[in-house]
Amino acid sequence: MIEVDQLVKRYGSTTAVAGLSFTARPGRVTGFLGPNGAGKTTTLRVLLGLDAPTSGSATIDGVPFRSHRRGLRHAGALLDAQQAHPGLTAAVHLAALARANGLPGRRVDEVLGEVGLTEVAGRRVGTYSLGMRQRLGVATALLGDPPVLVFDEPVNGMDPEGVRWARGLFRRLAAEGRTVFLSSHLIGEMAATADDVVVVGRGRLLAEGPIGDLAGAAGSLEDAFLELTSASVDYRAGGA
Numbered sequence: 001m002i003e004v005d006q007l008v009k010r011y012g013s014t015t016a017v018a019g020l021s022f023t024a025r026p027g028r029v030t031g032f033l034g035p036n037g038a039g040k041t042t043t044l045r046v047l048l049g050l051d052a053p054t055s056g057s058a059t060i061d062g063v064p065f066r067s068h069r070r071g072l073r074h075a076g077a078l079l080d081a082q083q084a085h086p087g088l089t090a091a092v093h094l095a096a097l098a099r100a101n102g103l104p105g106r107r108v109d110e111v112l113g114e115v116g117l118t119e120v121a122g123r124r125v126g127t128y129s130l131g132m133r134q135r136l137g138v139a140t141a142l143l144g145d146p147p148v149l150v151f152d153e154p155v156n157g158m159d160p161e162g163v164r165w166a167r168g169l170f171r172r173l174a175a176e177g178r179t180v181f182l183s184s185h186l187i188g189e190m191a192a193t194a195d196d197v198v199v200v201g202r203g204r205l206l207a208e209g210p211i212g213d214l215a216g217a218a219g220s221l222e223d224a225f226l227e228l229t230s231a232s233v234d235y236r237a238g239g240a
């Protein structure tokens, strides 16, 4: 379970997150939606202990991520597909992470198989396409077999086969009882993948709940999203 409670994060005079509260539950895929600059990445960074909150809290099963001694066994995340050193092979990258986190070496082969990278595991990550790096990021998140998974724009750069694969994986992870929390700008993809959505704008909660409730009222998730966020968009083409 992910719980964000009255979270505020300021960078100097910029308020990236302005008192945000929401919950993402086990057994559900929860989509995290919002226009550019809404504070999604900042929220995920605080949730994963990469940034400290100005006030409020973001916890995983009631505890801030940094306080979890189980590390990758407790939560896995894909925040940046460039996280692996380009000079390392995928196998070496994952093996080092497994060792550092006290995970069994067999997990490396298991997650490489899970994400479809077994054949290219001996290639340097610098030669990977963006879609392959995204798959490696997903493999990294899965390494500790954690109950909570967080993915920031996971299908960015994936081809249609990759997008379909990722959708199936997220659904299966949730069906196994895990909390799956993902941000994406691809509303159609979110409509096909998520059970629940959390919509933010300018660092505030705009809506939270089952996707059907939100989409049903407006006609589609895209219509609901555009209506909800129309007052929270900083940049718009054509001066509209």
Ligand SMILES: Nc1ncnc2c1ncn2[C@@H]1O[C@H](COP(=O)(O)OP(=O)(O)OP(=O)(O)O)[C@@H](O)[C@H]1O
Residues within 6 Å of the ligand: 011, 014, 015, 016, 017, 034, 035, 036, 037, 038, 039, 040, 041, 042, 043
């Ligand atoms: N390290 C930082 N220093 C200063 N301002 C920051 C920093 N990180 C984020 N911001 C600002 O905080 C606000 C929220 O940014 P954030 O990246 O969290 O939004 P986002 O919803 O992830 O956007 P996008 O969809 O474009 O990725 C923006 O105004 C951004 O410029």
